Amino acid sequence: MPARACTPTPGIPTLLAADWGTPNVRFFFYDAAGKVIAREHASLGIRNLGVMTYEQVLQSTLQAHGAPPDLPIVLSGMVGARGGWIEAPYVACPATAEQVSRGVITAPVERLRAQIVPGLSTGSDRNGLPGVMRGEETQIIGVSSRYGDGVYVLPGTHSKWVDVCDGEIRTFTSHMTGEMFELLKEHSIIGDLMEGADHDQEAFSRGVSRALAGAPLMPLVFSARTECLSGRLGRQQIASYLSGVLIGSEIYAEMPNLRGDPIVLIGSRELLERYQAAFAQAGVNELFLVAGEEAAATGLWILATSSGLVT
């Protein structure tokens, strides 16, 4: 079992929650007021469980924090996917937090009081494409209770751009930005030239501005190679340039949909910084930035209370 960064629980917990993704899981213990009193990260995502069962991971987490075995538990993310613990069927957009909480299902285990949050589906986004999310809906529910209507941007492997309007998650679009970066880095003719991955702000910014000028994506990606061959980009700059090209293209594609709505960025510190810089190049300087972990913690508490798991 991978190492666990465990901190002792200082109060009496009323809820254990987890944002349970593919490579990793984040646990949160809350007090009766909904304040997070302990948290734990583990590399025990649904693809990394090894011989552990979901039940064993949860039981050992409860024990490690001195929590009772019947503590209410709520889980979001890929744990509720087909191929996770048990499938929690998607709730269709438009959906309110209330509708998501009504889609919560009970985990298939008798000795624990565990519930799983459903993902969201959209039949047709602005481009006419279907979409699904798992985990992001919980982060948005956590953050939109504070920021209200707007465009919620969750950068990552499959970045989400989500319209929240009249308290509903209306629709959303996915951009394969993070996965594309990894694909190109690991397996392409572009990655073959890359050296190092330190962030180079100038190269990143050059990639963003090229993308914001409207150049199509496949020539832009290929230019990471030709800029290097022509001596205008160092090998150590390729990763940052490519990151700028991909993030800039994502923002460029979504700019027509923004129309002055508040923009809320939810993600890791590193991605928030990169997207903030790219948005600034696009002339968008008013952004609300929220750490993805806090968004998940708040959303899980809201769903646990509205589903009646915690009263």
Added chain:
Amino acid sequence: MPARACTPTPGIPTLLAADWGTPNVRFFFYDAAGKVIAREHASLGIRNLGVMTYEQVLQSTLQAHGAPPDLPIVLSGMVGARGGWIEAPYVACPATAEQVSRGVITAPVERLRAQIVPGLSTGSDRNGLPGVMRGEETQIIGVSSRYGDGVYVLPGTHSKWVDVCDGEIRTFTSHMTGEMFELLKEHSIIGDLMEGADHDQEAFSRGVSRALAGAPLMPLVFSARTECLSGRLGRQQIASYLSGVLIGSEIYAEMPNLRGDPIVLIGSRELLERYQAAFAQAGVNELFLVAGEEAAATGLWILATSSGLVT
């Protein structure tokens, strides 16, 4: 050494030429009138030579066809790249066939009369991006002598869109279409769902029309997954849908640059068919289609005569 599909040479050869790429090489023998009298394919591209040297491959090709060891030889493609046999420095665009032929260099071998065609570079295409090509310039020279000015489209791993104007190759843009298809098929979450690779015209056409409607590329690519998860695309259709999305996006990005110019498509039969179908969906039905192999054979002859290798 891989099997060679060899046909006897029926006349007296005056030139051996090769389109020498990364995985494969195509040899052509010509009579004094420039007619191809024998041809040979071998999986002896610059990355597949094994213990063979370039000189050995050429000598054995001459011998196998009963050609004299001092027969003039002209080579195009990656053989002239850094990492090939010897680097034939790029000729800068705009460039005429005459200028390309002046950039031909002599191969580093005493016992053969071999010359290598340079590639072309552009400092800035329509998107302000630099570009390079090797091998395509020879195909274009072969074909433009017949079709004249226009837009030359060479689909493939790194598809080229080339402006030929006043007999010059003016500039060109590269789209990473073929490599992107392979990356997504082999290494992505999209490829994980794919089953089989038989062409499905309906799925291909659906991908093309989505792209021609202007949807951005990263959501479109991701939709190969969500269309499948939502039951609107079978696993056996994903490869064709993705191919349509990528080819359609390439054509959509280049449409503003066409403006009624003649369009000449140069490539393999399979790619010509797919691009022709996608162009038809875009309302472009007047295309000249040329087999890539014939384009290379003609271009190599033209360059061998204009460089004085054959008189």
